[in-house]
Amino acid sequence: MESHIVKIKTVLQVTHDVKSFRIEKPNGYQFVAGQATEVAINKPGWENERRPFTFTSLNDEPTLEFTIKRYIGHNSVTNQLHLLVPGDELILHDVWGAIEYKGPGYFIAGGAGITPFIAILRQLHRDNQLAGNTLFFANKTAADVIYEEEFTSMMGKNAVYILSREQKDGYENGTINADYLRSHVTDFNKHFYVCGPDKMVADINASLTTLGAKPDLVVFEK
Structure with a gap:
């Protein structure tokens, strides 16, 4: 080694x-x-x-x-x-590592779980291939959001920030669960990239399956 x-x-x-x-x-x-x-x-x-x-x-x-x-x-x-x-x-x-880009889709991150997506999104931005990708980034408060300015600069309205313990203009309030995914995802045939605390990943993966996402299109660290 x-x-x-x-x-x-x-x-x-x-x-x-x-x-x-x-x-x-x-x-x-x-x-x-x-x-x-x-x-x-x-x-x-x-x-x-x-x-x-x-x-x-x-x-x-x-x-x-x-x-x-x-x-x-x-x-x-x-x-x-x-x-x-x-x-x-x-x-x-x-x-x-098992997380790598396989095609346009939805990046779903919780807190420091954003880290595998930082290089992926930066590379896509450099290659002018960010079109068709959306970021849902969940945190407790606005002060916890990592590289918010950079993500917004790269992705505009396709970078969505969700806060669970704070209500603030420009941010959504709540958690990423089945109801959230049902109302925010427009195409469940696209790729889904999921990273965050273990329970969050397990819950989101279960919700995605229930909502019709194809298991082989859900990318996460196993």
Whole structure:
């Protein structure tokens, strides 16, 4: 199993609990938009604490990017990651992942579950192939929405934000469930890309099946 020690080049605050890490890219390191790797911190006691993170950069960029939400806890790897600064080192491993673009459809994300879709949508935007795609992005509050300005710039009204704990102009209020999908999806023969907390993914996949979506057109990390 391959591993690479790489330095962090930049760290940027994205939301109140999400940071973007730009890091060195090992020679020959390749991935498909939507894929991930396991990451560890190259510091004593943390080298074997590997966690999966999706690449949010594009494959042809000279650096790698991860967009990582912080989860508070004494032994939380994401908490430790958020304490790192440029010059600190990470350990990367093999590339893996089942989420990749297969054709126009609906991207359904909950919170940090947006991360596999960031590179996919960025790549489609660069290739001028975003037409026919819609993003439904569920969060608790507007302050939790990752890269909202970028998604809106790329997709316009086809980027839809749903808030479960806040009512605010410009955002829908509620959750993504069967009723929501029934009223917002116009074509259940298209692809569906689903990522978020496990229960959300399971519930949405069940709802999609009930509503007539074809199981082989629903893409998620199994």
